[in-house]
Amino acid sequence: MSENKNDQxxxxxxxxxxxxxxxxxxxxxxxxxxxxxxLQNARDIYTRRNEGRxxxxxxxxxxxxxxxxxxxxxFDPADDKPYRHPSFYEVPEGVTNI
Amino acid sequence: METxxxxxxxxxxxEARLAKDEVIEPKDWMPADYAKTLLRQISQHAHSEVxxxxxxGNWVLRAPTYRAKKILLAKIQDEGGHGLYLYSAAETLGMDxxxxxxxxxxxxxxxxxxxxxxxxxxxxxGAIGWLVDGAAIVNQVSLQRTSFGPYxxxxxxxxxxxxxxxxxxxxxxxxxxxxxxxxxQMAQDAMNRWWWPALMMFGPHDKDSAHTQQSMKWKIxxxxxxxxRQRFIDKTIPQAHFIGLNVPDPDLKYxxxxxxxxxxxxxxxxxQQVICGNGFCNHARLSxxxxxxxxxxxxxxxxxxxxxxxxxKQQDLATAMA
Numbered sequence: 229m230s231e232n233k234n235d236q237x238x239x240x241x242x243x244x245x246x247x248x249x250x251x252x253x254x255x256x257x258x259x260x261x262x263x264x265x266x267l268q269n270a271r272d273i274y275t276r277r278n279e280g281r282x283x284x285x286x287x288x289x290x291x292x293x294x295x296x297x298x299x300x301x302x303f304d305p306a307d308d309k310p311y312r313h314p315s316f317y318e319v320p321e322g323v324t325n326i
Numbered sequence: 327m328e329t330x331x332x333x334x335x336x337x338x339x340x341e342a343r344l345a346k347d348e349v350i351e352p353k354d355w356m357p358a359d360y361a362k363t364l365l366r367q368i369s370q371h372a373h374s375e376v377x378x379x380x381x382x383g384n385w386v387l388r389a390p391t392y393r394a395k396k397i398l399l400a401k402i403q404d405e406g407g408h409g410l411y412l413y414s415a416a417e418t419l420g421m422d423x424x425x426x427x428x429x430x431x432x433x434x435x436x437x438x439x440x441x442x443x444x445x446x447x448x449x450x451x452g453a454i455g456w457l458v459d460g461a462a463i464v465n466q467v468s469l470q471r472t473s474f475g476p477y478x479x480x481x482x483x484x485x486x487x488x489x490x491x492x493x494x495x496x497x498x499x500x501x502x503x504x505x506x507x508x509x510x511q512m513a514q515d516a517m518n519r520w521w522w523p524a525l526m527m528f529g530p531h532d533k534d535s536a537h538t539q540q541s542m543k544w545k546i547x548x549x550x551x552x553x554x555r556q557r558f559i560d561k562t563i564p565q566a567h568f569i570g571l572n573v574p575d576p577d578l579k580y581x582x583x584x585x586x587x588x589x590x591x592x593x594x595x596x597x598q599q600v601i602c603g604n605g606f607c608n609h610a611r612l613s614x615x616x617x618x619x620x621x622x623x624x625x626x627x628x629x630x631x632x633x634x635x636x637x638x639k640q641q642d643l644a645t646a647m648a
Binding site for chain 2: 239258259261265272273276
């Protein structure tokens, strides 16, 4: 490999809050050597048009995730509990505002 | 990414997901060839964005007004950003950026041939924005629905940003066509040189395209080269006529019934020549990229050294507190 093989800087995930009160959503990723560079790179790459008012930067290797192959097994505790939804319940005809 | 292609059960499940228009994510099982095709296409796309900064960079110091210069700089900065989105998408398939750049430098990875044409006069900056970005947008809008999640999401972001590129290019053409005879001549000259290469950007005709069929099956590509090219032609020709530009195609015909233009033969020999490295700027583009990459090495080293120093400082502080 060439001289530049080892200069790949650590990977960070970029999260952006669009406006006050909005959820903070994943936007993409960047490479940076430290926290400050991560914030500045994320600003320059993901918010050139005022896309956000707040940035979160998370080292990518700190993220824990499920895998799609396990989707059915992992989420099955919710499968047999329809009573968690309002549509499960019968409301007598004529009753309103509930 | 799973690369072992053994069980047909996995392949069937993968194909069933595609049939339901599901989006494939980096950690999902995928056939090795699917990942390979994506890597080739996404890295080529990323390299194109970055190499594409060069013909425009040539005009930053010669932009006719301060306004034009600011716009050009913003556009070039966008192209750099688009390259970074795409490198990130490609990295999710397990190749790091240094490797991709090395492949570019070795000629193993390609970039769009269009950037091997020179930007000779100011109207070329107009033609690049209007025609080259215009063609890229038609392709990229279609790719917003590509089956690989990171690529599709990068495309959504890129399309949002690119629409200003095409408009600023058309504005330059409009202004030059409203100028004096010499300015109109410059605009027409740029049109004459960029029209055919822009049409070639969509790649060979469907019947001659090596990758189209498999890519369409895997929904990496959602529409064929010819379909996308025709869409661009039908959108763009009225825009040319509106400002008095001629389309440099003696065989151009308008099909009243289908409300569609029929173009003459594309010069595929020229396309092949440019792909093979014999375009006007192939050598200049690549050697410039290598030079800048080499010259930037101390910056990368400094950043890495700074990060080591910061970590050491934090450790020392933690030790002192303990």
